[in-house]
Amino acid sequence: MYEFISGKLVSKQPDHVVVETSGIGYRLKVSHSTFEQLPAPGETVTVYTYLHVREDILDLYGFVKKVEREFFYTLIGISKIGPKAALAILSGGSPADISNWVMAEDAKTIAKTPGIGPTTAKRLILELKPKIEKGLGNVEPGDLTAHLGGNSVENEAIMALEALGYTRSEVFAKIRKILKDSDSELSVEQLIKKVLQK
Numbered sequence: 001m002y003e004f005i006s007g008k009l010v011s012k013q014p015d016h017v018v019v020e021t022s023g024i025g026y027r028l029k030v031s032h033s034t035f036e037q038l039p040a041p042g043e044t045v046t047v048y049t050y051l052h053v054r055e056d057i058l059d060l061y062g063f064v065k066k067v068e069r070e071f072f073y074t075l076i077g078i079s080k081i082g083p084k085a086a087l088a089i090l091s092g093g094s095p096a097d098i099s100n101w102v103m104a105e106d107a108k109t110i111a112k113t114p115g116i117g118p119t120t121a122k123r124l125i126l127e128l129k130p131k132i133e134k135g136l137g138n139v140e141p142g143d144l145t146a147h148l149g150g151n152s153v154e155n156e157a158i159m160a161l162e163a164l165g166y167t168r169s170e171v172f173a174k175i176r177k178i179l180k181d182s183d184s185e186l187s188v189e190q191l192i193k194k195v196l197q198k
Helices: 032-037 066-076 083-092 095-103 118-134 152-163 168-181 188-197
Strands: 004-012 016-021 024-030 044-053 058-063
Touching: 004 024, 016 044, 024 032, 024 044, 024 083, 032 083, 044 066, 058 066, 058 083, 066 083, 066 095, 066 118, 083 095, 095 118, 095 168, 152 168, 152 188, 168 188
Parallel strands: 024 058
Antiparallel strands: 004 016, 004 044, 016 024, 044 058
């Protein structure tokens, strides 16, 4: 119904903002990421919107970037993920970060989101991973590729680094960069050493 709202940013809190346009103040629920990207109150802003309609309530959600709103649409399309949970997930990381966690099958990091337990995190990965592999419109899957971790050297390095306390998404991102920058094949030991040096 509403594509975006442009006007003066009256106030902003980590979970909502108020934007005034034509004498009307719109209260929009926002992710922490959007909150951090907004200027100080008094500035003019454009916020992309999503109107969630239920029997008893109308909730207006706001996003600084279209890409975040598109990712939000994808999240609410997953079974048992409503707008509140989708916003909480987006407050935990950017669409690229979340794509990294999904591609790395890092349910532990996703489950740190308030209201998202391990079971929901696993379902999110299961349903979202094929969509990320196909491409989510303008959403880039961060530094990961779908095939990363596909050979034994990478898998062994990942498992060893996880045993040292790294999260799977951290390990994937670092290994991806190392492999991209490397001119030759690396052994498991060389790969681990380079990750630890970064």
